Amino acid sequence: TMLGVITTDALVTSTVWRKMVQVAVNRSFNQITVDGDTSTNDAVIALASGLSGSNKISSLNSSEAKQLQECLDAVMQGLAKSIAWDGEGATCLIEVTVTGASCEAEAAKIARSVASSSLTKAAVYGRDPNWGRIACAAGYAGIPFEASKLRISLGDILLMDGGQPLPFDRAVASNYLRKAGETHGTVKIQISIGDGPGSGLAWGCDLSYDYVKINAEYTT
């Protein structure tokens, strides 16, 4: 289960605040995954006291609303990434970036599909730069794209371009994953699916033996 409580002293109307919170949740907590199980209790409550002395924000299209939205996104993304980093049994955080989609929602859906792929997660734990599993998870996300435009990078290492696997230094790529695991760092997977303006992010973690151990012992 994930829970969150967010507070601000910005002054904002109820209608605008509720929309802003949903947008921020969609860009943060709804883009993390550890094990694919959606809890019965997931909840985020956000409270705005209005005590900062700022002008009241009553339109989503105002520059003030956009500034507050960015702040809300930042705080929620920071917390969301910490949850994924702390995933049960995880040795590293996985950050998936998708660009070139037709819109933000489509990019986000592909990113989360990759982040939640058990095979991709297991490959990261096995320090295996397995572009095939990443491509596969992108492909079954339910968002159509031209496979011939697929580009996949692991950190700074380009693994696939134009839908074609590329020669790369496997030892260097594997070492990138190993180092992230040893330091509980971040593995960055970057995917491009075309030329569209949509981009999105998702966060997950690798899948280790410890995940099963923890949940076999945490009984109902």
Added chain:
Amino acid sequence: VASTANEAWNYIPAAPIFLPEGSWKQIPGGVTAAKGFNAAGMYGGLRAKGEKPDLALVTCDVDAISAGAFTTNVVAAAPVIYCKKALDFTPTARAVLINAGQANAATGDAGYQDVIESSSALAKLLQLKPEEVLIESTGVIGQRIKKEALLNSLPKLVNLLSPTIEGADSAAVAITTTDLVSKSVAIESEVGGTRIRVGGMAKGSGMIHPNMA
């Protein structure tokens, strides 16, 4: 048995926070960084093992504009059902009470009644309307909250409320379950030429694939 707020963050370390880059700056504190907010965390005897804090409270000095996003799982826990009703009923809230140990999910009418009694008891202590008190629960699914332990702890929890960083940190620890680290962050930025603050805390480690609306 109740540990003090000062002891709360000794149980687990704070998480590294991966804030995206932007025009804001990270500041100390979490849910209490913004003006008007108080928080506390304490051990109230709800956890099955250990004495890590398991009750957290966040309050606002004024009627706060409230929003919520909740699981779309059809089998929603009692506090989720309660909060959705409360937010439909009123646009403001004054307090969020959170327990760790029992999720109060799949507990039927009895579980829902536990939420009502918890919010009513806290509302009475804080002199609020029950619907101004929101509830979150986390822990073992299928178990009702240890209501007597929770109700008996409320006076002390209210007394521990503080606008300090320590208050925020103790609350962030108290909401954790299998988490290895507590998650708390705050930022300061300018909105329309005025300095505003946004802060927050979260918990989560397993059963994580949110789809909230």
